[in-house]
Amino acid sequence: MVESNIGFIETYRDPSGERGEWEGFASMINKERTKAFGKLVESAPKHIPKLPWPKDFEKDKFLAPDFTSLEVLTFAGSGIPAGINIPNYDDVRQNEGFKNVSLGNVLSAKSPNEPTPFIRSEDQEVFDKYKDEAFEVQVGLHELLGHGCGKLLQETEPGKYNFDINNPPVSPVSGKKISTYYKPGETWGSVFGGMGPSYEECRAECVAMSLCPDYDILQIFGIGNGSEDINGEAGDVLFVCYLQMARAGIAALQFWDPNSSKWGQPHMQARFAILQSFLSAGPEFCKLQHSKDDLSDLTIHLDRTKIQSHGRPAVNDFLQRIHIFKSTADKEAATELYNRMTNVDDWYMNKVRPEVIRQAKPRKVFVQANTMLEGGTVTLKEYEATPEGLVQSFVDRDYI
Ligand SMILES: [Zn+2]
Structure with missing residues (x-):
């Protein structure tokens, strides 16, 4: 089964974001992987209630996105993405629909054998062995359940609400009845503005981190037999899911600009925030260690036996706030939280960031x-x- 796409598609290369660049690809469907993703979507109603919010803050019915895993034969263009949501034409999306595709062999393309910065030498082997599987779990949960879940509480038209205005739901964050919601004409984009994209990526990444410690879910991806197994294969993949996220949180600093004190890449900003949430669980779970003053031996110490007891609860606590503030259009609380979690302090700016840049590998070409x-x-x-x-x-x- 062959899939292709050709045309003036993405506008990234045009400084004014108007003109599309000519690109095209030819690919084959990876049926097995597509089936695994399909199973995940089917089982969503069972897994979504495990997320840290009551059903008042969840859609009545999960809207399953279409998802296909492809193996690229050739992708012609200036840059190859790992996943795409196409087409970009809104009229086509409205009338004909759209689809998510993951480019499987782009994700798993083998890079030269080299140690990954910030991973301890004793973790390097398990990291290399399972980083592709772990990333696939992360991407699948992020795209299918992460962006797909959650309800916006709205006054849909004057006097009409999609929740009980006389007895509003209680926020699990404050323990009080909610007092903010989307007013008529307001959307997620119009309320959250520029901070919205990274905030939403963070929510989706947190959903992945909240659900991947579930051995039932790992089994859907063909990993383990569904029972808890900290030191077996499923435990290894879970450990690498967390370790990889923590590492991305450090590597993210490459995308933070010291001149403007701004983040240049929404996903990387999100991962930095998630690293902070791991660190907030305590040094017995996650810490950054070095003995040299220039941080050239900086490594992540993450205790795999404490993911269930420390890591997951810390992520759930952060995710609950992110999610409830989004659901209830509480931009003030969201801004305070997200600015605090993505704040780059002196140590990260002047010590960690230079080391991240020194150790950065050149961009891979295919x-x-x-x-x-x-x-x-x-x-x-x-x-x-x-x-x-x-x-x-x-x-x-x-x-x-
Ligand atoms: Zn996303």
């Missing part, structure tokens, strides 16, 4: 295959993972 017709049959031509191989594959794409 050497991609081509197919060609030879005597009526299609053949696959692959290239060496070298600069020459990369150039040759571009040349062949143009001229054969």
